[in-house]
Amino acid sequence: MKEVEPDEWGSLMAAAQAGNGGAYRRLLAELRGWLTRYYASRLPPAHVDDAVQEALIAIHEKRHSYDPARPFRPWLAAIARYKWVDRLRAMSRQKTEELPDDTAVGDHESAVTSAALLGQLMTTLKPAQAEAIRLVKLEGYSVEEASARTGQSGSLIKVNIHRGLARLAALIQRQSDGE
Incomplete structure (x- = not known):
C-alpha cells in the first residue's frame, strides 16, 4: 500500500463527514494498516x-x-495513543503466572489405552448401534439430534443404545471372566 500524503487522510475524513461512504471506507481501510503497524511496534502480537x-x-x-481545518495525523495519533495506554492498563490488570519448569504433566497412557479399547469394542457392534452410542453417549448429542x-x-436410537451397551457389557464380562 502506498504511503498517503499527510493531508489526504484529512481530506478523506472531511468527505466522510459530508456523507461520502466510499471515502470513509477507504479511510478506515488505510487507517487499519497504519494502526496495525503502530500497535505492532508497541504491543505483544x-x-x-x-x-x-x-x-x-x-x-x-x-x-x-475532527476539524478539517486542522491536520489529521495529530488527531489520529492522539486516539491511537489513548487506546494504546488503555490496552497497557488492561494488560497490567491481567494476572499472569509463569509456570515452573518442573511442573508435572499428566500421563495420558490410560486415556489413550481406554480410547483404543473402546474403539475395538465398538467395531463388534452393529453399525446402527455403534453410531447411536457414539453420537449420544460419546459426543453428547440428544436423542432427537442423533x-x-x-x-x-x-x-x-434408544433401543440401539440399550442393546449396544448391553452387548458391550457382555463382551467385557466375558473378557474379564476369561482372565
Whole structure:
C-alpha cells in the first residue's frame, strides 16, 4: 500500500463527514494498516488486533470531533495513543503466572489405552448401534439430534443404545471372566 500524503487522510475524513461512504471506507481501510503497524511496534502480537479494532471504533465514534481545518495525523495519533495506554492498563490488570519448569504433566497412557479399547469394542457392534452410542453417549448429542443425523427414529436410537451397551457389557464380562 502506498504511503498517503499527510493531508489526504484529512481530506478523506472531511468527505466522510459530508456523507461520502466510499471515502470513509477507504479511510478506515488505510487507517487499519497504519494502526496495525503502530500497535505492532508497541504491543505483544496477541493484543494488536484488539487494539486496532478499539482504535477504529474510537475513530468512528469521534469522527464528528475532527476539524478539517486542522491536520489529521495529530488527531489520529492522539486516539491511537489513548487506546494504546488503555490496552497497557488492561494488560497490567491481567494476572499472569509463569509456570515452573518442573511442573508435572499428566500421563495420558490410560486415556489413550481406554480410547483404543473402546474403539475395538465398538467395531463388534452393529453399525446402527455403534453410531447411536457414539453420537449420544460419546459426543453428547440428544436423542432427537442423533435421530435427525442418522435417520433413525428417536425410539430406535434408544433401543440401539440399550442393546449396544448391553452387548458391550457382555463382551467385557466375558473378557474379564476369561482372565
